[in-house]
Amino acid sequence: MPETNPGLSIGQVAERTGLSVHALRFYEREGILVAPVRRGPGGRRVYSDRDVEWLHLCVNLRASGMPLPAIRQYADLVRRGAGNEEHLLDLLRQHRDRVTAQLEQLTESLGMVTHKISAYSEQLAEGATGPITCVAPQRS
Amino acid sequence: MPETNPGLSIGQVAERTGLSVHALRFYEREGILVAPVRRGPGGRRVYSDRDVEWLHLCVNLRASGMPLPAIRQYADLVRRGAGNEEHLLDLLRQHRDRVTAQLEQLTESLGMVTHKISAYSEQLAEGATGPITCVAPQRS
DNA sequence: GCTTGATCTAGAGTCGGCTCTAGCTCGTAG
DNA sequence: CTACGAGCTAGAGCCGACTCTAGATCAAGC
Incomplete structure (x- = not known):
């Protein structure tokens, strides 16, 4: 307690x-x-x-x-x-959906950043034989 | 291309x-x-x-x-x-970590909202035999 | 020739969410 | 007694990220 x-x-x-x-x-x-x-x-x-x-x-x-x-x-x-439970539920569900969408967006971004990090690291590891290349890669 | x-x-x-x-x-x-x-x-x-x-x-x-x-x-x-790859990597890693933290936070929030939603729904379903309970209600 | 619509620049305005200030009142410690 | 720290109110200020305005240019279509 x-x-x-x-x-x-x-x-x-x-x-x-x-x-x-x-x-x-x-x-x-x-x-x-x-x-x-x-x-x-x-x-x-x-x-x-x-x-x-x-x-x-x-x-x-x-x-x-x-x-x-x-x-x-x-x-x-x-x-x-009392009497507004439906409305309350609406609000919460809307929020839940937005959070879910955010999670998707973030997960995608995380994938991209992670990808970029490993690309850069590799490039660095093998002696950087050129100018920065993979600056603005794949799809949106 | x-x-x-x-x-x-x-x-x-x-x-x-x-x-x-x-x-x-x-x-x-x-x-x-x-x-x-x-x-x-x-x-x-x-x-x-x-x-x-x-x-x-x-x-x-x-x-x-x-x-x-x-x-x-x-x-x-x-x-x-060229010559700033390390610094670039730092930036990206920092961002990745922040995104990861955000993901955790969001996941937690999602859990809470989902929980609240099901609690409310249940309450509504069984005929709302009382005032709103699991919320954090009125005056002290 | 005139209008429409997309563009340009510089700069002002908006909005959300705080954050800070000024000037005051308390209650306790030295 | 007075100094301090925590709290009070009303209201101003700030920051980030845009968004909008005014007034001008220009190409294309009626």
């Missing part, structure tokens, strides 16, 4: 999520959070574990290329509660 | 590479091209097959997340010709 937190400061959440404190405030302003963060004495933000979980999710979505407006949309749907 | 092109206009290259004509001019200004493009009558750009190949490569690199400055660096090295 990981300690049940009594609430984290913005700095602690920044550490834990890898977001900057600036980004955390920014996300909140942008409606990325499902609900505005609770405030402690002096108006300081106090993040719950759930907030932090949600932020982890956001970081994940961002890292896989979901734009902030889409995340906000997602958050909106969650905020509104 | 099949069809040796007599040179393509910027519009044709845009079509073929998926870049806009604006982006093509922008790339040239930015030193992304190995050499400035040849000009035809009236000062119009005339792209060779090599230019187009190179642009395809650039598109590929961009699509896999290489920033323009890095591509410029690459182009610089190619421009300078």
Whole structure:
């Protein structure tokens, strides 16, 4: 059991999520959070574990290329509660498809780069008997 | 070599590479091209097959997340010709590693999204006997 | 001869996603 | 007491990568 937190400061959440404190405030302003963060004495933000979980999710979505407006949309749907499951699923499926496409694209690029690397290495190994040749090779 | 092109206009290259004509001019200004493009009558750009190949490569690199400055660096090295193979290889290897990391990250995200999708679907299928659960909901 | 459409240049504008600043309030340590 | 560090808000600034505008040129078609 990981300690049940009594609430984290913005700095602690920044550490834990890898977001900057600036980004955390920014996300909140942008409606990325499902609900505005609770405030402690002096108006300081106090993040719950759930907030932090949600932020982890956001970081994940961002890292896989979901734009902030889409995340906000997602958050909106969650905020509104039940009755939007279909819509939520749509969003997720769309994202999944985009991620899949990205994976394909990346895999292709990786193949190309790897190919280039081995071509260059070979060329270098055998004594570079000419100017750079294979600069812009095969197909798109 | 099949069809040796007599040179393509910027519009044709845009079509073929998926870049806009604006982006093509922008790339040239930015030193992304190995050499400035040849000009035809009236000062119009005339792209060779090599230019187009190179642009395809650039598109590929961009699509896999290489920033323009890095591509410029690459182009610089190619421009300078022989003697920079090691450096070129470094660049490529670095990029390969970043792409590999990206692939891992994306794969992880994909897993998460897929998981979420199936969780939601199930929940929906069995009649949604409660509010949205596995998300990261409301206030603390 | 005139219009249309593609091109040219230089430079301004846009957009996403933060990042930073200024000026303030706290709470604790020395 | 005061100095510090962490936090607060509103708003400005920045960076990357384009994208668009204005005003000009030119070839081809009506």
